[in-house]
Amino acid sequence: xxxxxxxxxxxxxxxxxxxxxxxxxxxxxxxxxxxxxxxxxxxxxxxxxxxxxxxxxxxxxxxxxxxxxxxxxxxxxxxxxxxxxxxxxxxxxxxxxxxxxxxxxxxxxxxxxxxxxxxxxxxxxxxxxxxxxxxxxxxxxxxxxxxxxxxxxxxxxxxxxxxxxxxxxxxxxxxxxxxxxxxxxxxxxxxxxxxxxxxxxxxxxxxxxxxxxxxxxxxxxxxxxxxxxxxxxxxxxxxxxxxxxxxxxxxxxxxxxxxxxxxxxxxxxxxxxxxxxxxxxxxxxxxxxxxxx
Numbered sequence: 454x455x456x457x458x459x460x461x462x463x464x465x466x467x468x469x470x471x472x473x474x475x476x477x478x479x480x481x482x483x484x485x486x487x488x489x490x491x492x493x494x495x496x497x498x499x500x501x502x503x504x505x506x507x508x509x510x511x512x513x514x515x516x517x518x519x520x521x522x523x524x525x526x527x528x529x530x531x532x533x534x535x536x537x538x539x540x541x542x543x544x545x546x547x548x549x550x551x552x553x554x555x556x557x558x559x560x561x562x563x564x565x566x567x568x569x570x571x572x573x574x575x576x577x578x579x580x581x582x583x584x585x586x587x588x589x590x591x592x593x594x595x596x597x598x599x600x601x602x603x604x605x606x607x608x609x610x611x612x613x614x615x616x617x618x619x620x621x622x623x624x625x626x627x628x629x630x631x632x633x634x635x636x637x638x639x640x641x642x643x644x645x646x647x648x649x650x651x652x653x654x655x656x657x658x659x660x661x662x663x664x665x666x667x668x669x670x671x672x673x674x675x676x677x678x679x680x681x682x683x684x685x686x687x688x689x690x691x692x693x694x695x696x697x698x699x700x701x702x703x704x705x706x707x708x709x710x711x712x713x714x715x716x717x718x719x720x721x722x723x724x725x726x727x728x729x730x731x732x733x734x735x736x737x738x739x740x741x742x743x744x745x746x
C-alpha cells in the first residue's frame with residue numbers, strides 16, 4: 454500500500470487564494486457550491502488556492518462532490534475529529550475560563566468562542582480529507598475504494614449560527630499583529646490560517662490561548678499527534694474511502710498540467726496537506742482550553 458509521506462515543501466510555493474468577496478463568475482459559483490456541500494460557512498484557503506487552477510479544480514470538485522455527500526466520508530471526518538480531540542487532551546491544555554472571566558468575559562461571550570471553535574472543529578476535517586485526496590491522486594495514483602457509496606441524508610454541521618468575522622492583518626492592532634507573526638514563526642506557516650484570524654476577533658482571548666499552545670507546539674508530543682493524524686488520513690484515502698465520482702489520477706494530472714506545471718500544483722497540494730493536520734491539532738487544543746477546570 455502506497456502511503457503519502459508528510460512533507461513540508463521547501464521552498465514554500467506561492468499560493469493564489471482569491472477571497473470570497475472578490476470571487477465572481479465560475480469561481481464564485483464553485484465557492485458557494487463547495488460551502489453548501491460541505492455545510493461550512495467559509496471557503497477554506499486550501500480550496501481557494503486550488504481554484505486558482507480552474508481545469509484542475511473543475512475536475513477535482515466534479516469527482517469530490519458525490520464523495521463529500523456520502524456517508525463514508527462523513528463518518529470518516531467524525532472519527533478523525535474524535536481521535537484528535539482525544540489525543541490533544543493528553544497535552545494537558547490550560548483552561549482559559551477563569552482568566553477570561555476575571556478579565557470580564559461574560560458566559561455568553563465565552564460560549565460564542567466555543568461556537569466558533571465548533572465550526573472549525575467540524576470543517577477542518579473535511580478540508581484535510583480533500584487535501585489528502587488531491588495529493589494522493591497527483592502523487593500516488595488512483596484511490597482503491599469501491600465506486601458505490603451510500604449518500605448521507607440530512608445535516609452533519611453543528612446547529613449553531615455565529616458571526617463569521619475575520620481579523621485580517623491590516624485590521625489588527627500591533628499586539629495582535631505580533632501574535633500573527635509569532636504563529637507563522639513557531640508553526641512555520643507562510644500565512645495565518647482562517648481559524649486564527651477568526652479567533653482573533655477576541656484579541657485578549659486569542660493572545661491567552663496562543664501563549665499556552667505556544668509552549669506545546671513543535672514538541673515531540675505535539676508533533677506526534679500531527680503525524681498520527683496525517684497517517685490515519687493518508688491510509689484512509691489510500692484504501693478505505695469510496696470513489697463514487699470516479700476520480701482518476703491520470704485525468705487529474707492532465708488537468709493540472711493544463712493550468713500550470715504539474716510540479717507547481719503538487720507543491721501547493723503538499724503545502725496544505727502538510728499544514729492541515731497541525732491546524733486540526735491546534736483547534737482541538739483550543740477546544741480543551743475552553744473547558745472549565
